[in-house]
Amino acid sequence: GEDVEQSLFLSVREGDSSVINCTYTDSSSTYLYWYKQEPGAGLQLLTYIFSNMDMKQDQRLTVLLNKKDKHLSLRIADTQTGDSAIYFCAEFEDSSYKLIFGSGTRLLVRP
C-alpha cells in the first residue's frame, strides 16, 4: 500500500523557523495536505498543494513540493508557542479516493 513518512519530533526556539518534512510514495497523488492537531483537539486543515505546483505560500506557512523526490515540506516562519502541535502530512490516493496520513510530527516550540 501507499506510505507517507514523517519524523516524529521537532523542537525549535520561539521566533525561529520550523521545517517539517514528509515523503510519500504515490506519484499519482493530485493533492497533498498539511493538517494541524492541537492538544485534545481534532485535525484542522492548514494548507494543501496541487501536484503541479512546487511552492505555495500562505502568510507564515510555505509548502515546498519536490515531485521528483516525492518530498513535501512545511516551513513555519517566526514560530510561536501557539504553533506547538502535531502536524500531519497526507496524500490523496486517487485510485481509492482515500487520504493517506503520515504518523505526525510533534512540534515543540521552546520560549
Added chain:
Amino acid sequence: DVKVTQSSRYLVKRTGEKVFLECVQDMDHENMFWYRQDPGLGLRLIYFSYDVKMKEKGDIPEGYSVSREKKERFSLILESASTNQTSMYLCASSRNGASTDTQYFGPGTRLTVL
C-alpha cells in the same frame, strides 16, 4: 463553517461491552470517515461511507462495524470492545470524494477499554 461533532470526548468501557461512537455533520456532506489515531502510527482509516446506507472498509476494519442510516450521521460500533481498541477515534466528513475536497474533522473521542 462546517461542524463535525462527536457524541463523547472521553469514554471508558469494559472489555466485551458494545460501544457506539456517534458522529454528526451539518453540511450535507456525502462522505464520512472513521479513523483511529495511535502514537507513532498516525491516522488509520477504519471505515468510510460515500452515501446513506453505503459503507466501505478502510485499512483496519476488523472488530468494527458502521451504520449510516441518515446522511448527517455516521456511527462506529465496537460489537465487543477489547483493550487493543483503546485509542483516539476521529470522525471526518467531506463534500464528495474528489481530491479537491477537504476532510473536516471532529474533536475526537478518546476511548479507554478496561
